[in-house]
Amino acid sequence: MIARRHFAAAALALGALGLPLAAAAQDAPTAKIKQGALKGAVVEGVEEFWAIPYAAPPVGDLRWKPPAAGPVWTGERDATKAGASCQPTQKGEYTEDCLFANVTRPAGAKPGQKLPVYVWIHGGGFTIGSAVGAFGAQTDGIQFAKDGIITVSVSYRLGRAGWFAHPALCKEGPCGNYGYMDQIAALKWVKANIANFGGDPNNVTIGGESAGGISVLELMLAPDARGTFQKAIGESSFGRLEPTSMADAQGQGLKAAATAGVTGEDATAAAALRKLPLSAMPYSGPFTSRAGPILDGRYVQSGIYEGFAAGKQAKIPLLIGGNSNEASLFRPQAAAVDALPADRKAAAMAAFDPKGTGNKAQMANDMATRQYITEPDRAISRIQSKTGQPVYAYYFSYVSPGAKAQLPFGAPHTAEIKFAFAGPKQQFADVDLPLAKAVNAYWAAFIKSGNPDSAGGPAWPKFAHNETYMEFSADGPQPHEHFLKAQLDWQEANVAAGAGASPTSPK
Template identity: 40%
Template sequence: MNRLSRLFLLACGLSALSPAHAQTVTLPDGALRGSTQDGVTSYKGIPFAAPPVGAWRWRPPQPVEPWQGERDATSFGADCAQVAFGPPSARPKSEDCLFLNIWRPAQSEPGRKLPVMVWIYGGAFLFGSGADPTYSGAQFARQGVMLITINYRLGRFGFFAFPALSKEHPDEPKGNYAYMDQIAALKWVRRNVAAFGGDPENVTIFGESAGGVSVHTLLTSPAARGLFNKAIIESGGGRDGTLTGRPMSKDNADPNYPVSAQTTGINFARRQKIEGTDPAALANLRALPADQILDGGLETDGKDGARIYPGPIVDGTIVTQTAEQAYRKGQQTVVPLVIGSNSAEVTGGFLAASSKDELFSQFKSGKQAAMAAYDPAGDRPLAELLTMAITDRVWAEPARLTAAAYAAKGAPAYIYRFSYVADAMRDRFKEGAPHASELPFVFDTLQSRPGSQPTAKDEAVARTMNRYWANFARTGKPDGEGMPTWQAYTPAGDMIMDFRADGTAVGEADPRKARLDATEKADGSVIPR
């Protein structure tokens, strides 16, 4: 499977609430007028940074220009410029996209500060939006939790390196503009959330797929220290891989990444007929229209024509090392953590085998041990085994590695597996829950999907997951009264919460332990790097 195909696997799953009456909040930047409906007040399209256009393209996010009067915050702002990898969206797309959205309960106890959750969407760092209807915060607000969704720059707008950029403004961080946007949004939350009734000392960040990778980065970036108090990672991996960071230049070359980020930038400029690496070349790059910057989302490496990913960069300031490197050294921010993955993330890619023998021969633990862990009776089809092995290799085992790193630092870490498939999708997804399928359950937004007709069991699973996530945001523990106990992970206990295929939630010792043990010892070349 080629790299372009892999990106589609990292995708992740909007509805505006019709205003009933206005709600106004005054910030240092100006006044915002939101709206209230069905017990939930929302504020949409709030700028947390200046538009990153013109001379601000490929610069850190800049302060918002204050506005006069009352700003209408009843409609979403534009999505960030992006390539359409999924169904078309009617929402406008623009470089001017650094907006966030807030949902809070319309009424709360006087003097009570609301716990805050900040959502970071997935989409392979190529597409996505904080305005997606799946991510509505209405149900979290009804549980007494403030939900905030953010936008961040995508594709080549979000990750770009070029020699003249490295020399320009040498005191500024370079390359990882998407991460800089996320950090700027968290700083905005810390400064302003109290005005909306939120608690700046009780902030939970969470994200899925590329959003989960982002949470790993925020947990291990010096630039994000002190900006949040808890974290949730959904299907975000945890080991070194395609989306964890490649070298900025040849000076910090990595054998796993033969093409540096700066070389990629030079190759892109040449495709646009821009020669040289001086300030004039950079000015010409900044003058290109957005569709030329997007350029299909991927890169050509300049050697054999292979398409490569213009993603996160080890820049030395925002990303100083990969998350796995930080976890192995115990250098992460230590906060309560929830982490997990779905039972059948993808059915292909990442790992290739035309026979069981070829598959099990790739395990460093030994072919016989792998067979015993994955196919003890010898009757599982190869396709099912590939799905299991890929899911374990890319998501489930790295989640366990991350949880172990937190347990070693004395922080509570809770692992989950999501195995439930909505009743209407069971004929399509027979092997288990695919990548991103947990999202409408986490947000309890099953009704947001066009044509969706969730069953009573679907809705019960959604209420349960949404409640666990909200409990964690409130207290740092997902448990709640009348809910199955979710024990923290320890290497000895190996406990997880399994959201099972039958719709029940069961805290148990991880039934995949033998598989994950075999995967942990797998040849590193099989793990995407």
């Protein structure tokens, strides 16, 4: 079970930056969708359409309501500039008119081509992030487009705008998980419109990292999203995340409203809330942020693992994994190893330090990584494999030689994103390029067919074959059977015993 406050706080600290569109002076591509005509731009040899509104701006009376249908227009809409991010400023101010989709397609793509589609859901702890690019990676999918794939990156409401429950709002209808409602609306928009860009609405893969990876697993469980995608990629997905209960979420909502001078639980209170600037209800601190899944009984019906264990998930191909130092989010301390109970400590030393190096800082990082990402990945992979669907598990441990001094514990959270996208805008050292090309090729092959093994590199066996992971390291892609078994078994035993908390900074 992930400590939600640590996840949100660490994601806040990572930051995200939307990147500008640099269009070449070439004949502008066009597309006609149900809402109207679009004019895009040619960028690095592919075609891009930016800031397409997939839903009405969630402002005024539409704030904290399910997304409404997007606007229509006459004439040709300029789709050459990035739209506003849903991410609040450092002062807590929001641009709420931010529900946009960005489409990147191969040059010359035409309606009816039925190209494979990749829908990217950004991360950022449900409080920050951008559909344009984040964490040093450009995520518009230029390299995928050069390989015949259409990428759609989508924004969704964040922070207080996206994850807020209050009794007055919940009396009106679905409440709390507005960010998930947005994601589902975006997927339905893709299904209705992607053929007009040359895409195949029946060959859609959803993917995301961190909060985006959590969203991928939640969307696999959400009945409202069923049929909008056929494959899924979860990067750093926190598969044992537990949602906030609706009672707790509404209690937090009441407290937040009271700090802004709004009391009561009736329609008058709802109207007053919608008139407030969202900055009037800031989070009290990074470790008290509660953005993310709320147990509402519709969009979120259980914890992720519980939902998968009950067989409620979409039975589709899945590619899932994480990085070797996901604990960069939590900054665990070596002292936390000594704080373990004697029986757990002895087992941990055997699993995590079999050579007796005494490197407790490395142990603490590895234990936290196994808790939050690697062991949940194995648990989800086991369940999904039993449905008969192919599952491909990965472990990204590569650290560029020039960065090893700064990253002694391994590849940090978000490190794999730029390798998966491998676009020409990425900043790679020459030594990194072979692995970037390999990772991108595996992802592209999975997006196309549900099988990364067709990428042309070393064979990537299914997880069901002796619980195989593909490791991406300085040695290139290498499959390992029963990967990290002793460590993952140790963590699984902790979960079973109810002692699943990872080592974190002593308080």
